[in-house]
Amino acid sequence: MEKKFEVKDLITVGIFTALYFAITFAVACIGFIPIFMVFMPLLVPIFAGMPLMLYFSKIKHFGMVTITSVIIAILMFITGHPYPIFIFCIGAGLLTEIVLKLGDYQSIKSCVIGSSTFSLWLLGMVIAFFFGFRESYLNSLADGYGQEYVDKMSGYTPTWVFFTMIAMCIIGGLIGGLLGAKVLRKHFRKAGMA
Amino acid sequence: MELGLSSTSDKSVLKLDPRTKLCLLIAISLIMVGGKTAGVEYILRVICAAIPFVLLLTVRHIKSALIYVVLIAFSVFCEGSVIPNISGAPNLILMILCGIISRFVPGYMMGWYTVRSTSVSEFMTAMDRMHVPYFITIPFSVMFRYFPTLSEEYRSVHDAMKMREIGQSVKNPFTYIEYVLVPIMMSTVRIADELSAASLTKGLCAGGKRTHICQISIRLYDWLLMFGTLAMIVLFFAF
Amino acid sequence: MIEFRNVTFAYSSTDANGRAIEQGSINGLDLTIQNGEFIVLTGGSGCGKTTVTRLINGLIPHYYSGTLNGEVMIDGKSVPDTPIFETAKKVGSVFQNPRSQFFNVNTTDEIAFAAENQCCEPAEISKAITATAASMHIEKLLDRNIFELSGGEKQIIACAGINVLSPDIIVLDEPSSNLDSEAIEKLKAVLTDWKSQGKTIVIAEHRLYFLRELADRMLILENGRIAKELITEEIKKLTADDTEKMGIRPTMLPEIHCSQKNTDVQGDVLLLEDFRFTYNDGKHGINIPRLELPANHIIAIIGHNGAGKSTLARNICGLERKCKGTLIMNGKKLKAKDRLHSCYMIMQDVNHQLFTESVRDEVMLSMTDKLLTDEQKIKKADEILSQLDLLEYANTHPMALSGGQKQRTAIASGVASSKPVIIFDEPTSGLDLAHMKQVSNQLKKLKEIGKTIIVVTHDNEFILSCCDHIVRLENGCVADN
Numbered sequence: 001m002e003k004k005f006e007v008k009d010l011i012t013v014g015i016f017t018a019l020y021f022a023i024t025f026a027v028a029c030i031g032f033i034p035i036f037m038v039f040m041p042l043l044v045p046i047f048a049g050m051p052l053m054l055y056f057s058k059i060k061h062f063g064m065v066t067i068t069s070v071i072i073a074i075l076m077f078i079t080g081h082p083y084p085i086f087i088f089c090i091g092a093g094l095l096t097e098i099v100l101k102l103g104d105y106q107s108i109k110s111c112v113i114g115s116s117t118f119s120l121w122l123l124g125m126v127i128a129f130f131f132g133f134r135e136s137y138l139n140s141l142a143d144g145y146g147q148e149y150v151d152k153m154s155g156y157t158p159t160w161v162f163f164t165m166i167a168m169c170i171i172g173g174l175i176g177g178l179l180g181a182k183v184l185r186k187h188f189r190k191a192g193m194a
Numbered sequence: 195m196e197l198g199l200s201s202t203s204d205k206s207v208l209k210l211d212p213r214t215k216l217c218l219l220i221a222i223s224l225i226m227v228g229g230k231t232a233g234v235e236y237i238l239r240v241i242c243a244a245i246p247f248v249l250l251l252t253v254r255h256i257k258s259a260l261i262y263v264v265l266i267a268f269s270v271f272c273e274g275s276v277i278p279n280i281s282g283a284p285n286l287i288l289m290i291l292c293g294i295i296s297r298f299v300p301g302y303m304m305g306w307y308t309v310r311s312t313s314v315s316e317f318m319t320a321m322d323r324m325h326v327p328y329f330i331t332i333p334f335s336v337m338f339r340y341f342p343t344l345s346e347e348y349r350s351v352h353d354a355m356k357m358r359e360i361g362q363s364v365k366n367p368f369t370y371i372e373y374v375l376v377p378i379m380m381s382t383v384r385i386a387d388e389l390s391a392a393s394l395t396k397g398l399c400a401g402g403k404r405t406h407i408c409q410i411s412i413r414l415y416d417w418l419l420m421f422g423t424l425a426m427i428v429l430f431f432a433f
Numbered sequence: 434m435i436e437f438r439n440v441t442f443a444y445s446s447t448d449a450n451g452r453a454i455e456q457g458s459i460n461g462l463d464l465t466i467q468n469g470e471f472i473v474l475t476g477g478s479g480c481g482k483t484t485v486t487r488l489i490n491g492l493i494p495h496y497y498s499g500t501l502n503g504e505v506m507i508d509g510k511s512v513p514d515t516p517i518f519e520t521a522k523k524v525g526s527v528f529q530n531p532r533s534q535f536f537n538v539n540t541t542d543e544i545a546f547a548a549e550n551q552c553c554e555p556a557e558i559s560k561a562i563t564a565t566a567a568s569m570h571i572e573k574l575l576d577r578n579i580f581e582l583s584g585g586e587k588q589i590i591a592c593a594g595i596n597v598l599s600p601d602i603i604v605l606d607e608p609s610s611n612l613d614s615e616a617i618e619k620l621k622a623v624l625t626d627w628k629s630q631g632k633t634i635v636i637a638e639h640r641l642y643f644l645r646e647l648a649d650r651m652l653i654l655e656n657g658r659i660a661k662e663l664i665t666e667e668i669k670k671l672t673a674d675d676t677e678k679m680g681i682r683p684t685m686l687p688e689i690h691c692s693q694k695n696t697d698v699q700g701d702v703l704l705l706e707d708f709r710f711t712y713n714d715g716k717h718g719i720n721i722p723r724l725e726l727p728a729n730h731i732i733a734i735i736g737h738n739g740a741g742k743s744t745l746a747r748n749i750c751g752l753e754r755k756c757k758g759t760l761i762m763n764g765k766k767l768k769a770k771d772r773l774h775s776c777y778m779i780m781q782d783v784n785h786q787l788f789t790e791s792v793r794d795e796v797m798l799s800m801t802d803k804l805l806t807d808e809q810k811i812k813k814a815d816e817i818l819s820q821l822d823l824l825e826y827a828n829t830h831p832m833a834l835s836g837g838q839k840q841r842t843a844i845a846s847g848v849a850s851s852k853p854v855i856i857f858d859e860p861t862s863g864l865d866l867a868h869m870k871q872v873s874n875q876l877k878k879l880k881e882i883g884k885t886i887i888v889v890t891h892d893n894e895f896i897l898s899c900c901d902h903i904v905r906l907e908n909g910c911v912a913d914n
Contacts, residue, residue, distance in 0.1 A: 005329045006399075007332075007390055007393055007394055007398050007399050008386075008390040010328075010329060010332040010333050010336070010399075011332070011333070011336050011386055011389055011390045011393065012386050012390075013333040013336075014332065014333035014334065014335070014336025014337045014339075014340065015336055015337070015340050015382055015385065015386045015389070016382070016386075017333060017337055018336070018340040018341055018344060019340070019344060019378070019379070019382055021337070022341065022344055023375075047371065050371075050372070050375050050376075050379065051375065051379055051382070054379050054382075054383070058383075063329070067329055067330060067333055068333075070330060071330065071333055071334060071337065074334075077219065077223075078216070078219060078305055078308050078309065079302065079305035079306070079308075079309065081223070081301070081305075082223040082224075082227045082298075082301065083220070083223055083224070179368065179372075183372055183375075183376060187376050187380075188379075188380075188383075191380070
């Protein structure tokens, strides 16, 4: 972040983060139905892929994606999500930054990969359900119900589900990124806007 | 649009500094998500669960406060007397549901309170006072400003689609999403351009420290609350 | 003092194939503006008047890139060599689109914004805001959500923001294009006030009638050069014929004389019954028990901002489900849902209603008739496009077109949908004389092919040029028909 950001960059960050967040939020609302919640890491990146790709195409230098991830983290935090969201958001942001940097902020390929690495932040929303939360909740149950019951419960929410979610983020991100790339070619390039 | 902070000044009974609200948020998410349900931590949990309720009442969000109480009562009741008496799938579903409610809803409610009771300018001023750098604060305020625009844009595109009966002629869901998003994305690009130009002529990023006409200050009760929060966190880690 | 010395500027942009191109805008401009002068820049679209305003406030070359030659100086200091935030202290700007020039959600914050950026003392800013609010009579607008304000109120807030910092020079880029006559009067009051304070004002505008008494000099631009320069006395003497010849809009607001008032409609009618609708805020809405409109005419709906014009248009279209009213056309009773099939609206911002990747696809998207084969559809689409002079753009992306062409594309898809009623929402906002005439000709053509056209507008010059029936709304009720 040595280079000073220009006003235009910061406004681009703000506006596209808003667009991305609103779409994420809209899709995540379906997540309140428990079945969909499991598929949220797959669905969100597919829908959010188009604006994300457009955003990536506007990025010209280092730091903008990281800012987006910090902003999302703060927003998620003040709306009541637990603190691990910071680690995941900023981690995903930095990773994406590196991916885009490797493509020199030009290559479509690295943008598509970036769309899938960026989606990893979504794990921050569900992580608490799997680690810190599950252990402590089950332990608290152990006092009342006995260890046997607790073991049975852990069987229902196995850790591998978490890894499936990682895979879903990546696949969803790839699909979203490819769709986004197609839309960019089809509309924005032709309209002289990208 | 429910996403943004409130747009006009706060008219609540108890006016907390945004920084105090942040402290409370940290404490609640730490204690409610991680805490056990016995001993000192039990008492901490009760206190943390009560804070959002009281605060929601101070900003006259009586309906949300009541919903919150009902939810918490439901989960306490189930954990206490229903779950031990049933088994199998209903037991599992109920248990996960109650777990989510008792651990996450207090945090969400505190977040809801924070969002509803803080105006955008208070939030920006607070971030500046906490020495958050300009390259975070500026995108943030652009964002709050863009949410309402976004919902206006969405409504117009939605109307246009209804009028052109696109829902009937386009069957492919991906094409449908494309038709919704492309016009919105186009105008997003345009608005970003125009807004950047307007902000430049108003001297944004002039260098030096921006001033704020919005006055926020940490008052006595803010100090008391922050001290209380700190004490709870210390207690939480001590046990 | 603002000086332009032999200034030439070309915007750099990319064409549809991604190649870099240059679009010339200003060509050898020489101009000196004295302190306290009130300058009106006018001329057809693309004549370079907006570019002149951008050169003064420094957006060129600091924001819009291109090739700049010559010198632009304010008080002897070169604008291109001065950082833009320095220029911002001396030059205040008001833009065309009230929706995209705000940085804040709260009105008071927005008024304070420019001053906050220049690191003024908060107490002094607050004092200046109170004074400004009193002098501009906008106390009621303070501490409000900007998104709840009308376009006119937004422009007044933009002016108030300038007042707080009180720069010596103020440039305005088509500030009136989205305003109704009442809001224009308010804008005029602000401008008069600024002029009396001795500020230098440069305003680029199409609509000239409200500037007639204020302008010290009027410059008519053509292809990036000053084609004609008029001074106060000459401006006041201009007649409608003179302006017509110069290709600019009249300097006097034409009166609308109705031949008959409250006439009974002869021939085929559209009968609106029971159009009652209230927005969620409980204040705004419409209440029209019965309204007769002549079929196959061009009908203008006029009235002040907030009188319910757009609401009526949306309701006729069937976009508000809650509205219980019915429209009787050719003996058929149409409920809101049925009206969606028979009415087509060209929105004020046509960008929202163009979805596909080429103009031809756009038109074909509207043909819902399943019996037609693709080839028949293409043939029909091309016919419609040639009627509207769009055939050469059939394969172009709609968003790559100019504003007028986009509007015609939207009209073309309306024609293709074969709906009998076509509604226009403010079709002429921000158009110059030539384009306004073009729109009015388009409407006449639509009338010829048997459509009923309803136009929501507050552009009197436009109404005179083509409409043959007027409905005036007041507080959601029909005042005159």
